[in-house]
Amino acid sequence: MISNIEGQKVVIKRNKTVKNIHEHLLVFMFTFMSFILLHPCSPLKTGKFILLNEGFSSRSELEKIGIPTPKLIKIDQETIVEEYVEGGDLYAYLKNSDDFGIVQQVGSITRTLHDSGACFIDNKAQNYLVRNSEIYRTDLGLIQNKATEFMKSLDIGIFLASLLDLESTKYKKIEEEFLEGYTRKIKSSRSIPYLSIIIRNIASLVLAANHKNLAKNLLSKSDIQ
Ligand SMILES: Nc1ncnc2c1ncn2[C@@H]1O[C@H](COP(=O)(O)OP(=O)(O)OP(=O)(O)O)[C@@H](O)[C@H]1O
Numbered sequence: 001m002i003s004n005i006e007g008q009k010v011v012i013k014r015n016k017t018v019k020n021i022h023e024h025l026l027v028f029m030f031t032f033m034s035f036i037l038l039h040p041c042s043p044l045k046t047g048k049f050i051l052l053n054e055g056f057s058s059r060s061e062l063e064k065i066g067i068p069t070p071k072l073i074k075i076d077q078e079t080i081v082e083e084y085v086e087g088g089d090l091y092a093y094l095k096n097s098d099d100f101g102i103v104q105q106v107g108s109i110t111r112t113l114h115d116s117g118a119c120f121i122d123n124k125a126q127n128y129l130v131r132n133s134e135i136y137r138t139d140l141g142l143i144q145n146k147a148t149e150f151m152k153s154l155d156i157g158i159f160l161a162s163l164l165d166l167e168s169t170k171y172k173k174i175e176e177e178f179l180e181g182y183t184r185k186i187k188s189s190r191s192i193p194y195l196s197i198i199i200r201n202i203a204s205l206v207l208a209a210n211h212k213n214l215a216k217n218l219l220s221k222s223d224i225q
């Protein structure tokens with residue numbers, strides 16, 4: 001919900017703790033995939049951690065390692081109030097624009113968090129916001145202080161899956177820019193966590209809105225090694 005507090009445009013969100021996170025599709029998908037991909041994982045940290053992750057100190061930690069987030073105005077058990085980021089979310093932005101270069105920032109943000117030993121889990125494009133060609137990360141509740149190969153693959157797979165229903169040439173360029181950002185620091189190889197593509201394909205079945213584009217993209221060969 002968009003509102004106005006003392007002349008500033010803000011968004012008011014209901015905190016996920018009250019949405020009963022255990023029924024959240026993502027938590028189910030996490031457990032399901034870790035099971036079928038034979039990567040048994042300890043359950044996701046939710047509950048009070050969601051509140052902590054969304055809080056002031058967590059946001060300033062992220063800022064310190066180079067991950068911008070919208071300015072937090074107020075947080076309590078029920079609601080989160082943060083500044084409104086005018087450009088909207090990255091999925092909508094990419095749907096209406098050819099500014100693919102911006103996706104490199106997402107690759108590098110994802111990599112930065114992984115290198116710090118954490119991961120996003122809910123890494124879909126809708127959780128990235130755009131302002132003046134800069135990317136901001138929102139929806140921080142599910143960040144986990146652990147980054148196994150499976151969890152890193154999940155971040156990459158879910159991000160790509162969330163855009164897999166865009167037009168094919170568009171999707172290809174987006175994937176390219178994301179990988180460029182994710183692997184920029186490593187010179188020799190372009191290899192990424194090996195479960196990423198399998199997870200992308202499974203997650204896309206749930207996340208995609210345009211199934212015609214999705215089918216086409218699923219059938220085309222990926223450039224990821
Ligand atoms: N600070 C913001 N400025 C502008 N738009 C925002 C902002 N925060 C969120 N939105 C919009 O609202 C949508 C949902 O926000 P968010 O992901 O934080 O909520 P959510 O309850 O976790 O939703 P979901 O469970 O679907 O991920 C985003 O995809 C984005 O389009």
Ligand SMILES: [Mg+2]
Pocket residue numbers: 126127139
């Ligand atoms: Mg979200």
